[in-house]
Amino acid sequence: MRSGFVSLVGRPNVGKSTLLNRVLGTKVAITSDKPQTTRSQVRGILNRPDAQVVFVDTPGIHKPRTLLGERLNATATEAASGVDVVCLVVDATAPIGPGDRFVAERVPPDAVIVVNKTDAASPDEVLLQLAKAAEQLDRSAYFPVSAKTGAGVDALVDEIVNRLPEGPAWYPDDTVTDVPEAFWVAELVREQLLAVTHDELPHSIATRVVEWEWPRIRVEILVERDSQKGIVIGRKGSVLKAVGTAVRQQLPEGAYLELFVKVDKDWQRRAQALDRLGF
Numbered sequence: 001m002r003s004g005f006v007s008l009v010g011r012p013n014v015g016k017s018t019l020l021n022r023v024l025g026t027k028v029a030i031t032s033d034k035p036q037t038t039r040s041q042v043r044g045i046l047n048r049p050d051a052q053v054v055f056v057d058t059p060g061i062h063k064p065r066t067l068l069g070e071r072l073n074a075t076a077t078e079a080a081s082g083v084d085v086v087c088l089v090v091d092a093t094a095p096i097g098p099g100d101r102f103v104a105e106r107v108p109p110d111a112v113i114v115v116n117k118t119d120a121a122s123p124d125e126v127l128l129q130l131a132k133a134a135e136q137l138d139r140s141a142y143f144p145v146s147a148k149t150g151a152g153v154d155a156l157v158d159e160i161v162n163r164l165p166e167g168p169a170w171y172p173d174d175t176v177t178d179v180p181e182a183f184w185v186a187e188l189v190r191e192q193l194l195a196v197t198h199d200e201l202p203h204s205i206a207t208r209v210v211e212w213e214w215p216r217i218r219v220e221i222l223v224e225r226d227s228q229k230g231i232v233i234g235r236k237g238s239v240l241k242a243v244g245t246a247v248r249q250q251l252p253e254g255a256y257l258e259l260f261v262k263v264d265k266d267w268q269r270r271a272q273a274l275d276r277l278g279f
């Protein structure tokens with residue numbers, strides 16, 4: 001039996017959370033096409049007869065513009081130390097650049113490079129990207145994968161398991177994630193809002209469950225400015241209604257969601273607000 005911890009790190013939007021969900025075969029992390037979707041460490045546990053692998057998904061490491069951004073970077077960087085394996089995820093469809101090198105400088109020399117989104121690149125482009133990664137990131141192991149289709153993922157997981165020390169499972173073998181239920185519902189609400197918002201608004205949204213009396217769940221949606229409130233609510237509440245419907249479909253039957261929007265001015269930049277939200 002092998003067991004251990006594996007962190008997934010990389011620039012925002014390279015597909016870390018999608019890859020985690022693919023490896024586990026279950027959704028434990030929300031994903032979107034907006035950067036900084038993941039705002040905390042999310043543990044997902046892969047249980048195999050021969051191994052237990054605890055994957056740690058992390059926020060994308062980036063050039064911070066707010067206090068939230070600084071804290072997200074710290075959360076991600078911290079997850080890259082003290083683990084058995086670090087996977088540095090890069091995007092096959094975008095040039096490897098300063099953002100990737102910035103991350104590479106913050107992860108151990110034996111990190112595994114994962115070139116994701118191979119489904120969206122031609123075989124030649126993938127080869128070129130692997131060569132570029134070798135040149136610029138200078139590691140010893142490279143795996144082309146597609147989190148979307150699953151291509152290459154088994155080979156990556158086998159390599160990870162081979163690198164783990166022998167040891168007993170850390171979690172009961174039916175545990176898939178350590179994400180608390182209330183946190184998960186808030187994340188699902190944020191995921192739906194990310195799908196329909198643009199520009200700066202995705203960054204301005206925070207969600208949290210403020211009351212949980214099953215089947216009634218009350219979720220607070222924070223925005224930073226009055227002008228954003230209307231967008232999140234939608235014409236006659238249409239956006240909130242659609243969000244509620246989409247989230248309910250992913251919850252056990254009978255769940256009753258109450259969504260309400262509150263303005264918390266510039267919460268992303270205020271230490272006190274961030275502390276309260278748990279960042």
Ligand SMILES: Nc1nc2c(ncn2[C@@H]2O[C@H](COP(=O)(O)OP(=O)(O)O)[C@@H](O)[C@H]2O)c(=O)[nH]1
Binds near residue numbers: 035
């Ligand atoms: N085509 C393609 N898109 C992907 C793949 N993995 C992730 N994506 C997309 O890339 C975007 C960012 O994904 P996400 O997992 O949230 O990235 P993260 O910020 O690194 O966690 C989303 O729109 C995903 O659907 C992949 O293997 N192929």
Ligand SMILES: [Mg+2]
Binds near residue numbers: 017030038057058
């Ligand atoms: Mg993510």
